[in-house]
Amino acid sequence: MLPVVQLKGVTHAYLGDREASLAIEDLSLEVEKGEFVSLVGPSGCGKTTLLSIIAGLLKPSLGEVSVSGRLIQGPSPEVGYMLQQDYLFPWRTILDNALLGLELTGNLTAEARQNTVDLLADMGLAGKEKAYPAQLSGGMRQRVALVRTLATNPGLLLLDEPFSALDYQIKLQLEDLVSETLRRRGTTAVLVTHDLSEAIAVSSRVILLQRNPGRIRKIFEVPEEIRSTPPLYARDLPGFAELFHELWKEMELAGREGQ
Amino acid sequence: MSRNGLNEMPNSRAEWLQQKHQDFKKQKRRWSSRVMAVRASLLVLFFFFWEAGVRLGWIDELLFSYPTKVLRQIWSDMASGSLWPHLGMTVGETAVGFVLGTLLGTLLAVIIWWSPFLSAVLDPYMVVFNSMPKVALGPIFIVMFGAGFTAIVITTLSITVIITTLVVYNSFCSVDPNLIKVVRSFGASRVQEFNKVILPASFPAIVSTLKVNVGMSWVGVIVGEFLVAKSGLGYLIIYGFQVFNFTLVMSSLLIIAAVATAMYQLVVYVEKLLLSRL
Numbered sequence: 001m002l003p004v005v006q007l008k009g010v011t012h013a014y015l016g017d018r019e020a021s022l023a024i025e026d027l028s029l030e031v032e033k034g035e036f037v038s039l040v041g042p043s044g045c046g047k048t049t050l051l052s053i054i055a056g057l058l059k060p061s062l063g064e065v066s067v068s069g070r071l072i073q074g075p076s077p078e079v080g081y082m083l084q085q086d087y088l089f090p091w092r093t094i095l096d097n098a099l100l101g102l103e104l105t106g107n108l109t110a111e112a113r114q115n116t117v118d119l120l121a122d123m124g125l126a127g128k129e130k131a132y133p134a135q136l137s138g139g140m141r142q143r144v145a146l147v148r149t150l151a152t153n154p155g156l157l158l159l160d161e162p163f164s165a166l167d168y169q170i171k172l173q174l175e176d177l178v179s180e181t182l183r184r185r186g187t188t189a190v191l192v193t194h195d196l197s198e199a200i201a202v203s204s205r206v207i208l209l210q211r212n213p214g215r216i217r218k219i220f221e222v223p224e225e226i227r228s229t230p231p232l233y234a235r236d237l238p239g240f241a242e243l244f245h246e247l248w249k250e251m252e253l254a255g256r257e258g259q
Numbered sequence: 260m261s262r263n264g265l266n267e268m269p270n271s272r273a274e275w276l277q278q279k280h281q282d283f284k285k286q287k288r289r290w291s292s293r294v295m296a297v298r299a300s301l302l303v304l305f306f307f308f309w310e311a312g313v314r315l316g317w318i319d320e321l322l323f324s325y326p327t328k329v330l331r332q333i334w335s336d337m338a339s340g341s342l343w344p345h346l347g348m349t350v351g352e353t354a355v356g357f358v359l360g361t362l363l364g365t366l367l368a369v370i371i372w373w374s375p376f377l378s379a380v381l382d383p384y385m386v387v388f389n390s391m392p393k394v395a396l397g398p399i400f401i402v403m404f405g406a407g408f409t410a411i412v413i414t415t416l417s418i419t420v421i422i423t424t425l426v427v428y429n430s431f432c433s434v435d436p437n438l439i440k441v442v443r444s445f446g447a448s449r450v451q452e453f454n455k456v457i458l459p460a461s462f463p464a465i466v467s468t469l470k471v472n473v474g475m476s477w478v479g480v481i482v483g484e485f486l487v488a489k490s491g492l493g494y495l496i497i498y499g500f501q502v503f504n505f506t507l508v509m510s511s512l513l514i515i516a517a518v519a520t521a522m523y524q525l526v527v528y529v530e531k532l533l534l535s536r537l
Contacts, residue, residue, distance in 0.1 A: 055444055074446060081444035087437045091459050104445040104455065152445065 002069045004156050004188040005031035005054060010063035012049055022213035023049045024060075029207070029216065031188060036179065038191045038199035038206045040247070042255035046214025047192040051158050054190065055081045067156055077105045080154035082162045086145035088133040094144055095120070095129035101152040116151045123147055123177065139170035146178065150185070157182065159191040163198065175202055175231040196247050200240060201231035206247060210254040217254050220247055324506040332510045342514075349480060349491040350518060352408060356415030357476040361469060363416065364423025371424070372431045372457065373449070385421055393417040393479075397486045406487035414486075415479030419472045426471070430464030431457050466530045473526050477519050 007029040014021050024046040031037050039047045052058040053065055056075040065072045067079055075081075080101075088097045098116050102108040120129060123143040133141055142162065149157065162178075163171040179202045182189050193199050199206045200220075204227050210217040220243065226234045234240060306326045312318040313325035336342035371378040397414050404410040438456050447455065484493025492511045499507030 056446075057440070057443060075444050076446055079444075081440075083437060083440065085437070087435070087441050089438065089456070089459070091462075100442070100455070101445045104442060104447045104451055148441075 001033060003030040004033050004035075004068055005029065005190065006064075006066045006069075007050075007054070008064040010050075010053060010060045010065060012046070012053060012058065012060045012062075014049075024053075025213035025215055026063075027215060031190060033188055034186050035205065036182065036189045036191070036203040038193055038203040039209060040193060040196060040199050040206060040251065041209030041214075041217070042211055042251065043194070045209040045211035045254075047209060048160055049214070050209075051081075051160050051190065051192050054156075055079055055158050057081075077101065077107075077152045078155050080149035080152065080157045082145060082149045082157065082159045084161045085165050086133070086138075086141040088141055088144055088148075090133050092132075093129065094125065094131050094133065094136070097133065097144055098147045098151055100148055105152055107152065112151070116147065119147045119150060120144070122181075137170075138166055139174060142166060142170075142174060143177070146181075150181070150187075155188060157187050157189040159189060159193075161193055162191075164194070171198075172232050178202070179231055196251065197235060197240075197244055198231070200226065200243055200247065201234045203227075208247065208250055208254060210257065218250055321503070322505055324509045328506050329510045329513060332506045333514065336510070345490050345492055345495055346514065346518070348408075348488075349484065349493065349515075350522075352411050352415065352480045352483070352491065353476045353522070356412050356419065356479055357469075357472050359412070360416050360419030360476060361423055361465075361472050364420045364468070364472075365427050365465060367420065367424040368427035368431060369453070371428055372453075378428070385425065389421045389425060394482050397482065400483075401487050406489075410487055411480055411483030411491075414483035415476050418479040419475045422475065423468050423472060426468045427461065427465055430461035434460040463534060466533055469526050469530060470523065473519070473523050477515070477522075481515070 007027055010024060010027045011022070012024045014023050027050070039050060041047055049058065053060050054067070054072070056065075056072045056079065067076070072079075088094075089100070092100070095117065098120055099108060099113065102112050102116070117129065120126065123146065125140060125143060125147070128136065128140070128144075133144070136144070142165075145162075159178075163174055166174065175198060181187075191199070191203060196206075200222055204222055206220040206222065208217045208220065209215065222243065223239055226237050226240055226243070229237060309318070309323070310326045313320045313323065318325075333342070371381060394414070396417055397410075400410045400413045400417070404413055434457055438460065439452060442452055442456055480491070481493040481496075484491040485497050488494040492515050495511040496508050499505065499511065
């Protein structure tokens with residue numbers, strides 16, 4: 001089967017006034033359908049750049065990116081993108097916020113609308129449709145943002161540290177909700193995070209990047225047992241701590257060498 | 260009353276809370292009535308000393324006139340109907356200048372937002388034009404458009420348009436880039452980006468330029484009328500000055516103050532209405 005994400009020799013340079021710097025160099029990667037892949041690495045390793053490239057928001061200087069076999073030319077509704085914060089539009093109601101993607105892609109049918117209402121209810125947001133973002137808590141708002149992203153039914157979901165701005169407890173709950181929802185829908189996901197235990201708990205593969213320039217340093221396979229357990233409980237499984245330490249040590253090395 | 264005491268008597272706790280709330284409201288009412296009282300007495304005192312000063316000979320009557328005479332003048336002008344054409348003219352010019360200025364300024368802001376290249380090209384010209392005293396262009400407008408309504412409205416526009424453009428364009432640029440990223444990630448076009456994010460996000464800023472523009476429009480219109488007009492409140496001031504009828508000047512000033520305030524309050528009301536709909 002065709003991989004959902006395919007990067008071939010992707011290189012990206014940032015051009016500034018003072019210098020041109022290499023954010024990513026010759027990076028190749030494949031993500032299979034239904035996989036949950038995490039990108040971790042020291043700051044400045046090009047994680048977020050990589051995500052923007054897959055989303056079609058940035059055009060790589062060199063190399064090819066395809067999603068489901070199609071070359072990426074720009075953003076498409078097939079790829080959902082979730083940001084660090086909810087960035088809901090304060091002047092729109094919750095439902096109108098959730099419908100934004102459908103509106104923009106011209107797919108706002110009565111059926112799609114109903115699906116979105118149901119999806120909001122699934123996320124525990126029933127009855128909040130007419131509220132405004134300012135009336136909701138941070139965790140609820142991020143769930144609305146998730147619904148907004150899923151409403152267009154993307155085959156691939158890109159998550160850019162979507163839990164980092166939340167309280168610890170809310171963060172754990174949301175990790176569970178997201179990983180469970182994606183598993184049920186069979187959505188492929190790529191997560192950027194700086195939280196190593198989150199990366200191990202939710203994903204099937206953790207990809208460690210190194211910086212200067214950004215490259216894949218090492219790929220860690222998460223054992224089946226941890227993979228199939230909800231993130232909150234996965235953290236207590238045997239094997240989890242060992243993998244965490246292994247990843248942590250490698251990340252330390254990557255951080256030191258990149259300086 | 261102690262905490263324990265309150266817990267033992269839930270009924271009296273509610274009463275106590277209500278009592279506190281009543282006290283709080285009473286205090287607030289007292290404060291605002293004090294403000295109102297001092298405010299009103301300032302106004303009364305001002306008119307009183309003006310009147311008394313003139314009558315006692317401390318202030319020159321010829322230069323400053325006095326309140327009862329000014330009010331009599333306004334009343335007789337209103338009764339004879341000679342005030343209305345002047346008032347209508349000035350209000351008409353101000354309203355047209357205000358509406359056109361806001362619309363054109365916003366439109367210009369949209370155009371330069373649309374084309375960052377154009378924005379970069381025009382930037383120094385806008386800065387120069389904005390810092391220049393536009394009133395100085397008055398004579399040119401009179402030559403171009405003839406002494407009358409058009410020249411006055413153009414003078415007003417020269418004052419309002421560029422500042423509106425700058426303020427609105429700035430608010431377009433200060434929209435959170437992440438909101439734009441959200442719509443871009445759905446593949447939004449530039450038109451959609453504008454309609455769905457830029458415009459609604461800067462709507463409050465656009466509405467608040469309305470308030471600034473009301474004041475600006477009055478400046479433009481009165482100055483325009485000083486320069487050219489044969490009617491209007493600005494004309495009455497200049498005319499009163501030329502024939503040394505300062506009662507006419509003062510009464511025109513008083514009317515301008517009243518009408519400009521009314522217009523400002525109307526805009527504030529419209530602003531509230533528009534923003535509450537968001």
